Amino acid sequence: MKHRLGRLMAGFILFMLILAIQGQCAGEVSGTVLKIGSPSVVKSASLLGDSSLGVFSHLSNPTLMKMAENGSIVGLTADRAEVSKDGMIWKFFIRDNFYWSDGEKLTPDDVMFTFNYLADKSPSAGWIKKTVENISVDGNAVVFKLNKPYSRLNLEFATYTILPRHIWEKIDKPLEYVNNGEVVGFGPYYISKIDTDAGVIYFKKNPYWKGSSPYFDSIEIHTFSNMDVLSMALEKGEVDAFYKYAGSYPYTSIQKLKDTGNFDFIEKDNIGLTFLAMNLKKEPMSDLEFRKALSYALNYSEILNLDALGYGQVPNAGFVPPSMMDFKETRKLQYNLSKARELLSEAGYKDSNGDGILDGKDGKAIKLTFLTRTDYQRPTELVIGYLKDLGINAEIKSVDSSTWIKQKDAYEYDMTITRSTPWGMLMHANWGTGYFDSTRTGEGVLHNVDDPAFLKLCDGILAATSQSELKEYAYQVQDYYAANLPGIALYWSRIVTPYNKVFTGWYSDPLYGIYNVDSFLEVRKA
Structure with a gap:
């Protein structure tokens, strides 16, 4: 009897090990968290009112376009963009497989709403009113009719996050609107909580994401007002990688990280100067x-x-x-x-x-x-x-x-x-x-x-x-x-970006560095 129980237990353990290995091979790392350390402190849980949160929200609410490694502008939420010969009409063809984290489908209407809404409510997007005569939907395309040619429209749309109409149409003053979570998004992760006191932004997997499955269950952005404290957290393994929009890890601190033998570095020529x-x-x-x-x-x-x-x-x-x-x-x-x-x-x-x-x-x-x-x-x-x-x-x-x-x-x-x-x-x-x-x-x-x-x-x-x-x-x-x-x-x-070498798959684009959707779909344990 004891021998039989032993064989059953051994078989059960082997079965569970096989399941675990299969799960990892499929790209699923159950119960794992990736932690990013950043000096870009979020002062307010306002998606449109806080510039640092605006950058971090690109993971939950991606932009219409993105910048490729060679600096060209390619599709993200849009599959592609087309412009008329006279430069007066732009069409952005929206992908059909995006869903908001509350289960609603993302539609071209959401995109049209986003840019009309931002033009009316956000001073930084005031140029839209001066440049765009009309925004309409044509099938799966969002059409921008301009009052004058604007060659940089696709580049502009690599910076504005897309908003769900069924949520934001009820918000009259978006720059003052504060939401500590959940924030409805359509990226591979959505913002589940914003804790400004602790300086942490929490992301969870979007259960309705249809693209490649990310390797981590959740992402945490830990922000630090003191760079020395951030560096110590990185050295101790309390955060896994460093990120600063448009900025490098302090040059004076790089050698100390190298000396630990625990870090690899992404080095990119900076567009800024x-x-x-x-x-x-x-x-x-x-x-x-x-x-x-x-x-x-x-x-x-x-x-x-x-x-x-x-x-x-x-x-x-x-x-x-x-x-x-x-x-x-x-x-x-x-x-x-x-x-x-x-x-x-x-x-x-x-x-x-x-x-x-x-x-x-x-x-x-x-x-x-x-x-x-x-x-x-x-x-x-x-x-x-x-x-x-x-x-x-x-x-x-x-x-x-x-x-x-x-x-x-x-x-x-x-x-x-x-x-x-x-x-x-x-x-x-x-x-x-x-x-x-x-x-x-x-x-x-x-x-x-x-x-x-x-x-x-x-x-x-x-x-x-x-x-x-x-x-x-x-x-x-x-x-x-x-x-x-x-x-x-x-x-x-x-720009030098350090990360713990137990991870691999990081990708850095010229505009936002490692903080981009492609990076978070590929990064995993080495």
Whole structure:
């Protein structure tokens, strides 16, 4: 009897082991949680009102389009997009196999509702009203009839999450609407809970997801206001990977992770960059010859090595990094102090009294106000030193972000250092134009170029109706940057994303890094 029971127990255990192995082979890891650590703190459980939550919601409420690894725009919620020859009508064909996490089917009507709703309710989508004459549904397609050609429409739609009409049509003030969960979504996961006190966003599998089955039952985004605490959590295995939109893991902390032997790293050329911006409404920054001289006074290799520990490369005068589509090779920026001095002398900038300080064309000693924020302290101090070597005094004015925005918008500065994000480089007419175009507004926008030639280039890009036109305009924009230097790139950086090597399958796209639907469908235990 005992032998028989033993054989039965052994058979039962073997049976369960086989089931477990089969389940894992099918891509199901029962009861598993993937934890991501991020410094992007969610301050409010407002899907449309909190920018960090807006990025994290891309897993639950994907965008209409997405950016492929080569920078092209391809379908996500839409299977594909078509545009008429005159650029006035765009059609987005919606996939037929998406379901909301409450069981309702996603329809083209949801997509039409989303963009009408955002146009009415969200200031950041106000451009839709100015550009789109009408949105309609034609079978499985959503049709956008424009009042003027807009070549970047498909790119814009790689950033806005799709909303369920049957939920959001009842919400009158979406930017103020707070929902700690559940949040109805149609991605492979949906937001089950948002705990702003603990700093955790919880995702569960969408039971109605029809695509490839993800390997994890749930995802948790753990946010940290202190980077040192986040790094410690990563080292201890309390979180499995790092993510920061448009940002790298701190370069100074990478080697410590490498030394543990427990981490692998994804390294990607950043579309965004760190650059020196100038108030072109004031002398001497408005003088092109001064800007040319300045471009030779900066020690780019030193800035790259000290501020980014070498994770990047010395940039070109054309500003746009090679990671962007339609990059054009322009003059490589180089440090040549004697050439900088020569150019200044030829342009009429002299040290008239021998005190070591250059005088402007008005005969007065040049003294600049350098507006900065704590995040840019090191490169600011380096640039101040280079200016001093050139015979130019500059006073550092360190302010918080809100003050920086106000003073930047009021042109109450001479120079500042800032950065562009991937989306920032792509916004407006692409290739960084949104930072410089004087008609633009926004927190990070400089709006310091009112040159009709530049504004005409931007208008041409927006109205282009073919890829060949866009490529030609892209080259012209980079030539304009190289010739006129409205901003000077300090370095082209790399984004480094660490993850615990017990996991594999991560994929990083140029716009949102590892935080994309494809990545979360493929990542699994190695």
